Amino acid sequence: MATPSRNVLLIDSTGRGHAIADLFQRSDPSVRVFYGPGNSSVADERICTVPEVSLSSPASAVQFCQARAIDFVFVSHIDALSTGYVDFLKASGIPTIGPDRAAARLEASKAFTKSLLQRYKVKTARFKVFDQPEPAKQYIRTLGYEVVVKADGLCEGNGAYVCSDQASALHAVDNIMLARAHKDAGNRIVVEERLFGVEISIFALFDGKEFLLFPAALDYKRSDDGNKGVNCDGMGSLSPHPLADKALYHEIQTELLEPLGAAILGEGLKYTGFIYIGAMLCDDGIKVIEINVRFGDSEAEAVLPKVQSNFVQLCEGVLQGTLSSMSLETDDKCYCNVVAAQGPTLRLDEDGREIRYPGWPHGDFEVGCPISGLEAVDRRNSRLFLANVRRDAEYSLVTAGGRVLHVTGFGDNYAQAVHHAYANIEKIRFKGMSYRSDIGLIYGSVDAKRQRREIPSLPSTWQMPRGALS
Numbered sequence: 001m002a003t004p005s006r007n008v009l010l011i012d013s014t015g016r017g018h019a020i021a022d023l024f025q026r027s028d029p030s031v032r033v034f035y036g037p038g039n040s041s042v043a044d045e046r047i048c049t050v051p052e053v054s055l056s057s058p059a060s061a062v063q064f065c066q067a068r069a070i071d072f073v074f075v076s077h078i079d080a081l082s083t084g085y086v087d088f089l090k091a092s093g094i095p096t097i098g099p100d101r102a103a104a105r106l107e108a109s110k111a112f113t114k115s116l117l118q119r120y121k122v123k124t125a126r127f128k129v130f131d132q133p134e135p136a137k138q139y140i141r142t143l144g145y146e147v148v149v150k151a152d153g154l155c156e157g158n159g160a161y162v163c164s165d166q167a168s169a170l171h172a173v174d175n176i177m178l179a180r181a182h183k184d185a186g187n188r189i190v191v192e193e194r195l196f197g198v199e200i201s202i203f204a205l206f207d208g209k210e211f212l213l214f215p216a217a218l219d220y221k222r223s224d225d226g227n228k229g230v231n232c233d234g235m236g237s238l239s240p241h242p243l244a245d246k247a248l249y250h251e252i253q254t255e256l257l258e259p260l261g262a263a264i265l266g267e268g269l270k271y272t273g274f275i276y277i278g279a280m281l282c283d284d285g286i287k288v289i290e291i292n293v294r295f296g297d298s299e300a301e302a303v304l305p306k307v308q309s310n311f312v313q314l315c316e317g318v319l320q321g322t323l324s325s326m327s328l329e330t331d332d333k334c335y336c337n338v339v340a341a342q343g344p345t346l347r348l349d350e351d352g353r354e355i356r357y358p359g360w361p362h363g364d365f366e367v368g369c370p371i372s373g374l375e376a377v378d379r380r381n382s383r384l385f386l387a388n389v390r391r392d393a394e395y396s397l398v399t400a401g402g403r404v405l406h407v408t409g410f411g412d413n414y415a416q417a418v419h420h421a422y423a424n425i426e427k428i429r430f431k432g433m434s435y436r437s438d439i440g441l442i443y444g445s446v447d448a449k450r451q452r453r454e455i456p457s458l459p460s461t462w463q464m465p466r467g468a469l470s
């Protein structure tokens, strides 16, 4: 093994964090990744988990950097970004990649972002912002189209209410502002036009001036099969996006990234690192749904394994502002990521009474359930990324949260990638394990123009994988 010549500190603790750490070490044989607070179940020769580095204390990261020869820090968790982690590290003289607190408002405040998009003419759904429920409800009653009601602040992926009639929109306003379902995140709401089409998750690395586009992904945000259930952080994804061709990437560059870059520069926002645009492919062009200031999760686990460029060098390009002279190399494979979540379980308490947990993302869920079968995942056609997996006192792997782990299958086409993801996730077991069985099917209306240039489709031999475990 080559002697590590670069030390990177990655601030994250999710499946996305595992995928970024994996990209660093896979694409550069000389890097050592310190992953803080990281995840005790992620063990690799060149990925070291550092639990003493906390997401809520940038001072702990500074202390770690001073004790080790860290070349740069990459911050990719919104809890850290939205509270000024990058500002603190930079003020301490540490080279750091990530948006500062003011720039992180692009994800932390929907009202801020919508107004920015409007001012800089980045295409997005029509909208209005409200601080009080009654004016919002009066406005909704005047509209002749369906709306999405959104809490302004951070809500762990479930603060957007996609409403198919007026009554549910009015109810969403009450739920956010009166019942305070999302606490202070719902002090302000955005009411916006509901868009129809196929969603796309767009990713680019940004050095403050130029974007380097990464492959796009299709995210499955709904909790249940058939794209039903509640919106959540995501139950899986495909990459590349099945409708993304050269013409679409050109449209993304000119219609979204260029005006967005002008907005970031025009507002004097200090932004480096990944930017994630959630968009809708509508009949009348691509429109922005949301901006996130970090990579998508579960998209990272499907997109980043495609990357063949040296990621340390790309990060150095970001730090030096020379990304425009660099390019991104990717493989030509298809990737399909399926999330194994902590679903419903039944437990008996000390008095023999039944406790029913609805499971993530519907409600409370159990933790500490032993996980088996990880060693059976076939690494020749699949990747495994750990999110909420921890080691217990006996050093065994147990569940520790809602989205437990990600299995990413790959192959020469989507059908192979999907098959490999499901063939491998079925080898894994834990109490209450659940996953969507339809990742890979395309939902949403696709306009005729795009359909003509649709690249792959699932072949007729495609079979629905067997249903989710309960």
Ligand code: AMP
Residues within 6 Å of the ligand: 125, 148, 150, 157, 159, 160, 162, 192, 193, 194, 195, 196, 199, 221, 231, 278, 289, 290
């Ligand atoms: P957001 O909280 O803005 O990230 O939205 C979460 C999810 O809600 C998106 O990924 C979409 O699936 C859906 N959504 C949000 N805004 C809209 C919209 N204007 N039209 C249709 N669906 C939307």
Ligand code: GLY
Residues within 6 Å of the ligand: 157, 219, 233, 234, 292, 295, 296, 297, 298, 299
């Ligand atoms: N996959 C959605 C997100 O990362 O917010």
